[in-house]
Amino acid sequence: MSKEIKERFALYFDIPLKLVFDLASTKVTVRDLLKWKEGDIIETNKMAGEYININIQDKPLGTGEVIVLDNRFAIRITTIYSKEDLMELNVR
Template sequence: MIEKQTKRIQTVQFAPLTDGVKTGSGGKELNSIEDVNLQLIVELGKTSMKVRDILKIQPGVVIPVDKLAGEHVDVVINGSAVAEAEVVVVDEKFAIRITDIVSKQEREERMHD
Protein backbone atom coordinates (compact mmCIF):
# COMPACT_ATOMS: atom_id res chain seq x y z
CA MET A 1 0.00 0.00 0.00
CA ILE A 2 1.34 3.42 -0.94
CA GLU A 3 1.21 5.98 1.81
CA LYS A 4 0.48 9.52 0.83
CA GLN A 5 2.97 11.97 2.34
CA THR A 6 1.78 15.47 3.07
CA LYS A 7 4.36 18.19 2.56
CA ARG A 8 4.01 21.50 4.24
CA ILE A 9 4.81 24.45 1.98
CA GLN A 10 5.64 27.81 3.50
CA THR A 11 6.41 31.19 2.01
CA VAL A 12 9.97 32.37 2.63
CA GLN A 13 10.29 35.60 4.59
CA PHE A 14 13.17 37.95 3.67
CA ALA A 15 14.35 41.04 5.45
CA PRO A 16 13.32 44.26 3.66
CA LEU A 17 15.74 45.63 1.08
CA THR A 18 17.13 49.13 1.54
CA ASP A 19 18.53 51.56 -1.02
CA GLY A 20 22.25 52.34 -1.06
CA VAL A 21 25.07 51.27 1.21
CA LYS A 22 24.62 51.64 4.93
CA THR A 23 27.27 53.90 6.36
CA GLY A 24 25.89 54.36 9.86
CA SER A 25 28.58 52.11 11.34
CA GLY A 26 31.54 54.05 9.93
CA GLY A 27 31.46 52.43 6.47
CA LYS A 28 32.37 48.96 7.74
CA GLU A 29 30.24 47.36 5.02
CA LEU A 30 32.23 49.13 2.31
CA ASN A 31 35.52 48.34 4.07
CA SER A 32 34.66 44.64 3.95
CA ILE A 33 35.06 44.62 0.13
CA GLU A 34 38.20 46.77 -0.13
CA ASP A 35 40.41 43.72 -0.76
CA VAL A 36 38.31 42.34 -3.63
CA ASN A 37 40.35 42.13 -6.84
CA LEU A 38 38.93 43.78 -9.95
CA GLN A 39 40.38 43.63 -13.44
CA LEU A 40 41.50 47.06 -14.63
CA ILE A 41 42.31 47.41 -18.33
CA VAL A 42 43.66 50.47 -20.09
CA GLU A 43 42.24 50.42 -23.58
CA LEU A 44 44.43 52.15 -26.13
CA GLY A 45 41.96 51.65 -28.96
CA LYS A 46 39.91 49.16 -30.93
CA THR A 47 39.77 47.76 -34.43
CA SER A 48 37.95 45.01 -36.29
CA MET A 49 39.84 42.50 -38.38
CA LYS A 50 38.93 39.51 -40.50
CA VAL A 51 40.23 36.12 -39.41
CA ARG A 52 42.41 35.86 -42.54
CA ASP A 53 44.13 39.15 -41.58
CA ILE A 54 44.67 38.04 -37.99
CA LEU A 55 46.29 34.82 -39.24
CA LYS A 56 48.80 36.95 -41.21
CA ILE A 57 50.03 38.83 -38.12
CA GLN A 58 53.78 38.54 -37.64
CA PRO A 59 56.34 40.53 -35.64
CA GLY A 60 56.64 44.01 -37.12
CA VAL A 61 53.07 44.20 -38.45
CA VAL A 62 51.42 47.53 -37.58
CA ILE A 63 47.75 47.36 -36.60
CA PRO A 64 46.01 50.75 -36.58
CA VAL A 65 43.36 51.42 -33.92
CA ASP A 66 40.56 53.98 -33.71
CA LYS A 67 42.39 56.48 -31.46
CA LEU A 68 44.78 59.25 -32.44
CA ALA A 69 48.23 59.66 -30.91
CA GLY A 70 47.96 61.72 -27.73
CA GLU A 71 44.23 61.05 -27.36
CA HIS A 72 42.93 59.92 -23.97
CA VAL A 73 42.70 56.19 -23.28
CA ASP A 74 39.75 54.44 -21.62
CA VAL A 75 40.09 52.89 -18.17
CA VAL A 76 37.87 49.79 -18.02
CA ILE A 77 37.05 47.91 -14.82
CA ASN A 78 35.30 44.56 -15.17
CA GLY A 79 34.08 45.48 -18.65
CA SER A 80 32.77 48.97 -17.86
CA ALA A 81 34.54 52.20 -18.86
CA VAL A 82 34.93 54.15 -15.63
CA ALA A 83 37.47 56.85 -16.47
CA GLU A 84 39.61 58.49 -19.12
CA ALA A 85 43.35 58.89 -18.73
CA GLU A 86 46.49 59.99 -20.47
CA VAL A 87 49.50 57.75 -20.93
CA VAL A 88 52.63 58.85 -19.05
CA VAL A 89 56.06 57.35 -18.40
CA VAL A 90 57.16 56.84 -14.78
CA ASP A 91 60.61 55.37 -14.10
CA GLU A 92 60.80 54.08 -17.68
CA LYS A 93 57.44 52.26 -17.37
CA PHE A 94 54.13 53.19 -18.93
CA ALA A 95 51.49 54.44 -16.49
CA ILE A 96 48.28 56.39 -16.71
CA ARG A 97 47.13 59.66 -15.17
CA ILE A 98 43.35 59.78 -14.62
CA THR A 99 41.93 62.90 -16.26
CA ASP A 100 38.18 62.32 -15.98
CA ILE A 101 35.80 59.98 -14.18
CA VAL A 102 32.89 58.71 -16.28
CA SER A 103 29.52 59.53 -14.67
CA LYS A 104 26.98 56.80 -14.00
CA GLN A 105 24.74 58.25 -16.74
CA GLU A 106 27.61 58.19 -19.29
CA ARG A 107 28.45 54.58 -18.36
CA GLU A 108 24.83 53.55 -18.93
CA GLU A 109 24.75 55.37 -22.30
CA ARG A 110 27.99 53.67 -23.41
CA MET A 111 26.58 50.25 -22.51
CA HIS A 112 23.66 50.84 -24.91
CA ASP A 113 25.92 51.92 -27.82
Protein backbone atom coordinates in the same frame (compact mmCIF):
# COMPACT_ATOMS: atom_id res chain seq x y z
CA MET B 1 32.42 58.52 3.83
CA SER B 2 30.95 57.95 7.28
CA LYS B 3 32.36 55.40 9.72
CA GLU B 4 29.12 53.39 9.54
CA ILE B 5 29.31 53.13 5.74
CA LYS B 6 32.98 52.17 5.86
CA GLU B 7 32.24 49.42 8.36
CA ARG B 8 29.30 48.15 6.32
CA PHE B 9 31.37 47.87 3.14
CA ALA B 10 34.65 46.74 4.75
CA LEU B 11 33.97 43.15 3.69
CA TYR B 12 34.12 44.23 0.03
CA PHE B 13 37.34 46.27 0.11
CA ASP B 14 39.65 43.36 -0.77
CA ILE B 15 37.64 41.90 -3.64
CA PRO B 16 39.89 41.81 -6.73
CA LEU B 17 38.58 43.56 -9.83
CA LYS B 18 39.72 43.27 -13.45
CA LEU B 19 40.92 46.70 -14.63
CA VAL B 20 41.54 47.10 -18.38
CA PHE B 21 43.29 50.01 -20.09
CA ASP B 22 42.40 50.18 -23.78
CA LEU B 23 46.00 51.09 -24.51
CA ALA B 24 46.46 50.07 -28.11
CA SER B 25 45.27 48.05 -31.00
CA THR B 26 46.80 46.96 -34.25
CA LYS B 27 46.03 44.60 -37.10
CA VAL B 28 48.34 41.71 -37.85
CA THR B 29 48.21 38.71 -40.14
CA VAL B 30 48.41 35.18 -38.82
CA ARG B 31 51.67 34.81 -40.80
CA ASP B 32 53.25 37.74 -38.93
CA LEU B 33 51.83 36.65 -35.57
CA LEU B 34 53.47 33.24 -35.91
CA LYS B 35 56.85 34.92 -36.51
CA TRP B 36 56.77 36.86 -33.22
CA LYS B 37 59.41 36.11 -30.63
CA GLU B 38 60.33 37.49 -27.26
CA GLY B 39 61.76 40.99 -27.58
CA ASP B 40 59.94 41.87 -30.82
CA ILE B 41 58.40 45.34 -30.96
CA ILE B 42 54.85 45.72 -32.22
CA GLU B 43 53.79 49.12 -33.50
CA THR B 44 50.38 50.30 -32.30
CA ASN B 45 48.01 53.17 -32.90
CA LYS B 46 48.64 54.94 -29.56
CA MET B 47 51.40 57.30 -28.47
CA ALA B 48 52.26 59.16 -25.30
CA GLY B 49 49.82 62.03 -24.85
CA GLU B 50 46.85 60.20 -26.35
CA TYR B 51 43.68 59.41 -24.45
CA ILE B 52 42.41 55.90 -23.75
CA ASN B 53 39.37 54.19 -22.23
CA ILE B 54 39.57 52.60 -18.79
CA ASN B 55 37.21 49.71 -18.00
CA ILE B 56 36.57 47.80 -14.79
CA GLN B 57 34.88 44.41 -14.91
CA ASP B 58 34.19 45.08 -18.63
CA LYS B 59 32.28 48.30 -17.86
CA PRO B 60 33.44 51.87 -18.54
CA LEU B 61 35.13 53.54 -15.57
CA GLY B 62 36.63 56.61 -17.21
CA THR B 63 39.42 57.85 -19.44
CA GLY B 64 43.13 58.31 -19.07
CA GLU B 65 46.15 59.76 -20.81
CA VAL B 66 49.15 57.69 -21.88
CA ILE B 67 52.28 59.19 -20.30
CA VAL B 68 55.92 58.19 -19.98
CA LEU B 69 57.14 58.00 -16.38
CA ASP B 70 60.72 56.92 -15.62
CA ASN B 71 61.07 55.54 -19.18
CA ARG B 72 57.92 53.40 -18.78
CA PHE B 73 54.41 53.87 -20.07
CA ALA B 74 51.85 54.80 -17.44
CA ILE B 75 48.26 56.02 -17.39
CA ARG B 76 47.13 59.31 -15.86
CA ILE B 77 43.44 59.11 -14.96
CA THR B 78 41.72 62.13 -16.48
CA THR B 79 38.03 61.28 -15.99
CA ILE B 80 36.10 58.96 -13.72
CA TYR B 81 32.54 58.67 -15.00
CA SER B 82 29.65 59.69 -12.78
CA LYS B 83 26.38 57.76 -12.60
CA GLU B 84 24.89 60.32 -14.99
CA ASP B 85 27.75 59.84 -17.47
CA LEU B 86 27.18 56.09 -17.41
CA MET B 87 23.46 56.56 -18.00
CA GLU B 88 24.30 58.66 -21.09
CA LEU B 89 26.63 55.87 -22.25
CA ASN B 90 23.74 53.42 -21.68
CA VAL B 91 25.82 51.31 -19.27
CA ARG B 92 23.98 48.91 -16.98
